[in-house]
Amino acid sequence: MTVQRPSLIPVDRLASILRRTLLVFFGVPILLAVVMSLVDAYRSRGRRPKPFPTTPPRTTTVGEGEITTYTFGKDLYADMLAAIEGAQRQILFETYIWKADLTGERFKHALIAAAERGVDVYVIFDSFGNLVVPPRFKRFPSTVKVLRFPVYAAGLRFFDVTRYGRDHRKILVVDDAVGFVGGYNVGSAYASEWRDTHVRITGPGVWDLKRAFADFWNLNRRKRFRSSERPLLLETSSVWEPTIRFHRNVPRLWMFPIRSMYLEAITRASERIYLTTAYFLPDQDFVDALKDAAQRGVDVRILIPLKSNHIVTDWISRGYFSQMLESGVRIFRFTGAMIHAKSATVDGTWVTVGTANIDRLSLTGNYEINVEVIDEAFAAVLEEIFDLDSSNSLELTRNEWEARDVHRKFTEFVLKPLRPLL
Structure with missing residues (x-):
């Protein structure tokens, strides 16, 4: 009686399958991202931003x-x-x-x-x-x-x-x-x-x-x-x-303290977190810290552009919305113009303003600098600015988000592999 051994896939065939898989996994999202960027650039020609509220110095x-x-x-x-x-x-x-x-x-x-x-x-x-x-x-x-x-x-x-x-x-x-x-x-x-x-x-x-x-x-x-x-x-x-500290990301020295600064402030929050960022593409640990804060009763609000100057970034960032909204995090979208600020306040005491966005490029990639200030009077100024920006924003509700079109959900799914690159 002859025992047949299972046939093995040749190495070259296996390599070919792997290359095609990677091409589909990354190639399709990249192609979609390029097409979306070109279409958005064409549609944005000649479009002027609308006036927005500001505060004097x-x-x-x-x-x-x-x-x-x-x-x-x-x-x-x-x-x-x-x-x-x-x-x-x-x-x-x-x-x-x-x-x-x-x-x-x-x-x-x-x-x-x-x-x-x-x-x-x-x-x-x-x-x-x-x-x-x-x-x-x-x-x-x-x-x-x-x-x-x-x-x-x-x-x-x-x-x-x-x-x-x-x-x-x-x-x-x-x-x-x-x-x-x-x-x-x-x-x-x-x-x-x-x-x-x-x-x-x-x-x-x-x-x-x-x-x-x-x-x-x-x-x-x-x-x-x-x-x-x-x-x-x-x-x-x-x-x-003692009340002012500067945090610098230095990739050459593998120093990224700004992310740690944010996480420490978020985990210590007991009342409120107001965060403004141009692009929201953090790692999952950062998202979990915000969710945990909201679940323990902290008023967590994130303010981002309704439409930024990078449409692909907007779409990829939406992949975090479901879990944050479910946890009680409130999301506000600034309308009419691009909001490029990178600032946050915690509990009316802690403040940061700087150059780092809440994304992987800024938090674990680029040379960045943020100032950290512990001062209630300065925090009050930043909270007033956040309230004014919120008055020019649309809050995203959980019902609104869950009712989005199927093609939007599909686009978010296709672009998801690009998240670690941004």
Whole structure:
């Protein structure tokens, strides 16, 4: 009697099946994402954002300094340019996107003029974020020290994931007197058409911003400058401000404290959490922390754009809505314009404002910086801003979400494999 052995699939056949499976699993979502982006770009041509409510700059005394909050780009840019024009010794300027429009030219001319009158001017911008900016705009006279963070920074270290982070930070420090940080890039559209949040800081906190800039400059300067170019050295202050701390994500050093900062604040919350973000694509642990807070009675509210400038991100983020709504998390969608702010308050005491979105790229990928403030008066200002933004928002109810069309559910399902990439 002959025993037949089960036939084995040849290795090449198995490899072919695996390649086709991966192609379908990732190729279809990527193709759909490209088509959606092209269609959205076509439909958005000539479309102008609607007016939205804003608050005038508000200044709060915090510790030994002050924090001024901005929610309208024109107000912020006016104070930033005034600081640059009044600089006497040093300017440190860093941005992700720097448009070559009227606003961008004003900043460039102000920085060059400061350098020509003897101010020590350092500039950092991300080359990937400015791919579409004309090359002539990115050229500066030798009086301005410029670090162009490269599109590809890994060199021959192709598999070193720590070298693929973008420089997503927005910092301005003038002398030892004043520092600015927040979500605003530089451009005319951001001046009036986007809702964002930025802060101006005086006092000991300015030194932490200076150190953050200098550390990035020195970490990335070696291959961009001649060996004779000296590092950016600072005379550090011995004063520590107990109510203000800066948290910096540094991919090269595998440091991502901003995510931990958020999680600690969320898990300690006992009354309310108000979170505003341009893009909501966290990991499941972050989502679980918000759900757990809501289930223990905390008033958890998340404010996101009804429609952001990245339609695929909008669709992928919706994959979290069902579980959050079921847990009692409230979701508000800002209407009429893009809200690009990255801020949060917890229990009317804890506040963060900065450059990091609540997504994987910001929390575990890019160079980011957020300021953490423990101050009830400052938290009250941010809560008032959240309430005003909520008045221009539509709350998503559980019934509304469950009643969405089948084709919407199918699109969310198809795009789900892209979630870990964003």
